[in-house]
Amino acid sequence: MSTPSVLYDAPGPRARRRAAVGGAIATLAVVILIGVAVKRLADQGQFAGQLWDPILNPSDDSFLLVWKLIGKGVLATLTAAVLAIAFSMLIGGVVGVARMMLGRRSRIPIVGLIELLRGLPVVITIYFASRVLPELGVDLTGMPGGSGLWFLVIGLTAYNCVIIAEIIRAGVASLPGGQREAALAIGLTPGATMRLVLLPQAVRVMLPALISQLVVILKDTSLAAVLGLYTELLRQGNLIALNLHNPIQILSVVGVIFILINYSLSRLATWVDQRSVRKIQSKPTEAVPAEAG
């Protein structure tokens, strides 16, 4: 075993034998489970050529069209995600800094707004945007990408900007208090302290959390499919499946695409996290013991 666990000791010969037996039984159980699922799928004809060919067989008539549509869906998902991320960072940055720099009393409205939006489901903020904005006379049909895209982006931004504001606040709060005091002591204004001293350091600390939030935003773009707002990857997949009558196959492809993108993002977050930890630990002057775990 690679990493020692807190739960059990390094195994001796008897424990190793037991683990081997347990391993065999567990493998058998997992194999049986997968076998039952595969048999079920096979019995219902889910491995039939006409269901998989449009995805896997380049000589199939629909092959090119299917992958072109999926590609369009991926592009649409990424467009919505990138726009939502950009706006969330921008607004979240302003909200987060405002919350930190305002006085105890004048920040009450901002704290209230953050708590309010944090407690709402994203699907509600998106639905809210798509129903209430037209009612208030906001017309987005002329925008590039169509109104659905922008309702999705607005709804996602409303929720995620306050999350990012809180991430930024946590990042600044994690810095040693001496940083702010030293910056103020050499005569920087509070604004310059924030901009030149605190935020640049905080960004490093909060980078992993920010990347993890990107995964959340990317996943949440698919809510547009439930609301029927915007043809992103999942809705595109659904439309293909309606035509080809192969929902299991198409949804598997959609799921794998999401998993690949998000898994790479999560790995990036872990990598950035470990990299920044190593940097701090390698400083010879660092007297603080490294945090466990």
Next chain:
Amino acid sequence: MDAITQNLDLFWSGFLRSLTICLWGAVGSLILGTIIATCRVAPVAPLRTFGTGWVTVIRNCPLTVVLFMFAFGLPEIGINADYYTFGLAALIIYTSAFVCEGLRAGINSVSAGQAEAARAIGLTFTQSLTQIVLPQAFRTSIPPVGSVIIAMIKNSAVVGAFGVGRDLFSVGESLTSAQGYAALPVLTGVAFGYLMMTLPAGLGLGALERRVAIAR
């Protein structure tokens, strides 16, 4: 405001329905998440692989894809149920991966010295697990698992939007779409209903955290 006052009973029954979904979802995902977490830290390699695979796949997949897979995929292989069952099952399976990670974070936060000390004073495996490791792990797990449950309350709206029917989201949808009420007051009412679940849950969680906090 007429839209809310005239349909107060609808909102109330929608709120109760959403609350029911959340309660079953919490119970189910805590149980399933604990099972998966047990697999992930088990001394048996295939179980660990299974747990890791489960978490990696489900955590990186949007809830909506899991939902669609259940509702459109399962009937293809002859498994039929109503949207309520499918929706609840998808919610539980999706949330279980996050519950598992919260629990595992708690177990990993117990320093190895604790278990080593327990073994050194002669406690058996079961004793060290139930008296030393798990009580500490459980306390550390409360904040992450609590936020997972709060996120699940919010995700129950996705299940509602998908068409479970008669829950808070569906009430808002039918009032604005079918009955032609103005969206702003109705959806404000819906939002208020969700806040009535998430805000108290957050406050309760904070209080619980302070109660069981331990100095390390």
